[in-house]
Amino acid sequence: MTRNDRHLSLDALRALIEAGTIDTVIVAFTDMQGRLQGKRLHGRYFLDVVLDHGTEGCNYLLGVDIEMNTVDGYAITSWERGYGDMEFVPDPDTVRVLPHLPATAMIQCDLMWPDHTPVRPSPRSVLKAQLDRAAAMGFTALAGTELEFILFDDTYEDAANRNYRGLTASNQYNVDYSILGGTRVESVIRDIRNAMYGAGMNVEGSKGECNFGQHEIGFLYDEALVTADNHAVYKTAAKEIAAQHGKALTFMAKYDQREGNSCHVHLSLRGQDGSIVFWDAESGRRTPLYDSFVAGLLATMTELTLLYAPNINSYKRFADGSFAPTTIAWGEDNRTCAVRLVGRGAGARLENRVPGGDVNPYLALAAMLAGGLHGIEAGLTLEPPLEGNAYTSGRPKVPGTLREAREAFNASAIARAAFGDDVVDHYTNMADVEIAAFDAAVTDWELRRSFERM
Known part of the structure; x- marks a missing residue:
């Protein structure tokens, strides 16, 4: 089948x-x-x-x-x-x-x-190991990823020749939910939607976002491995289709000073018979299992951020008042928190708002499962929801740099128990490589500030 x-x-x-x-x-x-x-x-x-x-x-x-x-x-x-x-x-x-x-x-x-x-360090292997762990506990995982991108009227070749600066965004103003803004780029977006449907994905729809030329195409949730497979295919195909139209798009977490590209990840568990385990229909409330899963996700957020934000640029997206999270907290339908709980009954799910458009979906889903299953196994208790503005709450912060996230991941006993030393060491080294490369680079910022005036 x-x-x-x-x-x-x-x-x-x-x-x-x-x-x-x-x-x-x-x-x-x-x-x-x-x-x-x-x-x-x-x-x-x-x-x-x-x-x-x-x-x-x-x-x-x-x-x-x-x-x-x-x-x-x-x-x-x-x-x-x-x-x-x-x-x-x-x-x-x-x-x-x-x-x-x-x-x-x-x-x-x-x-x-x-x-x-x-x-074992292959991303698909890392996720499958956590799915096997969930299955041994009697669960299957359902997930959805919400990828944003910025579309430009320049080709990829022109963008490279211009050092990716001074590009022309395909919309010249904030087109969040704008039908007109979507129509202006519909020739590209429609082709992506229809091609992905033909490639076996269940397309929901598309909408404009806040940054100039920024859009999102949504897909129906599915089993976690299916979602990760589809995510990887979609990301490549969207770039290919943009190029066929003489345009370019980027999923990088933070292209400019405006809003970054997010990849909110939705996740829920079901029983292997399809039963609802995150919601108690009789009481109309979350189950203790759901609470422990969320508590585990929060408790491991610092240690596993490297798998949600894997690049130097990922951390530029974390800015107060930007809809990108900076605070390790959860809330009921509260978009200022790192973890947002939405839905009831079969639709009850958590949204991890930390990942950006540069995330590897296999690793992010594996990390979410590792954290949540740890919470269930340890019987962790969920703290009360954060009410109001998480940015000004004084709660603990999401790691602010790749170096900080790397240190927490490398030292994490929970990560090593969940993934194995070989996987943790592999992705710690990936972070070390990126940090060393960035530390050796001379940036545009340094040239502008120092060339004449220093």
Whole structure:
């Protein structure tokens, strides 16, 4: 059975390839930075060889920085280890047509070592381990991610040639909920919505946001792994479709001085039989289990922020009065808090407002599950909700820099128990690489302030 009627079974994919309707199959995995990496294969080769035997790729793909530079410090990949291969193992549940690309289908992969053991630091492996942990406790996880982006009238090539400065946003004013503002960019947004629907995603709709040219396309919640898989495909496809229109878009957390790009993550647990476990219908209230889950999320927020905000730029988004959270607190439908509780009954869910558009969805969902399940296991008690403005509440703050988040994550006994030392060390090193690169960079800010006047 496929995930929905727009996903393909392997038999259906085979038939399309044999009929010549599909001639290209992308085999892809999601890397540390949340990007799709992989290969384009001829459809016949995919059927004859890869479908049964998989394919391979260099293990450096889980040990590079954003520029694809090989860097030191990773236990699983190095010059000393010879930069060997990982196996790309296609997941038959993820087959989809990509309507925006001619005659192309995609299948997403798990990463395995040549001995067929999982590559544990792979983001998909990290999430699947937490989903297995939840299943052992009798739960399944449902999730939705809300990604914002800024659309520009410039091409990606022009943007690069201009050092990403002085670009023309596709809207020239705040278009939050504006129908007119949406109409001005509908040619691009509509193509993204329809292509993603054709690729097997359940599209809700789109709306304008606050920054110039900023928009959001919403998708219906699903099982957590499905949501993460869809998120990764959508993020790549949206950029590809923008480029087809001669435009560019960015998901970076903070492009300029105005509002950043958020990625609010909604999450709830169900029983494995589909039963509601976060809400008691008889009393019309949250269950103690729900409260303990939220308490665990809050208790681990500092330690796990690295997986919600993985880049130097992520922390520029955290600003008071910006709708981006700075305070570790929860509230009932309170958008000033890091965690917002919304919905009743089957719709009861928590919203983690810390992640930005640069988040890796697998790692963020894994962190939320790790924190929440810790709260359930420890029987943590939820503090009363924050009333009013969290920005001025005096409550503890979300880590303000990547360095601060890195230190908390590396020292976290809870993170090491949940993910394993190898995973924690891997993503601590990723932070170290980014911090070192930023510390060595000379910024525009320094040049403007110092070139003449110092």
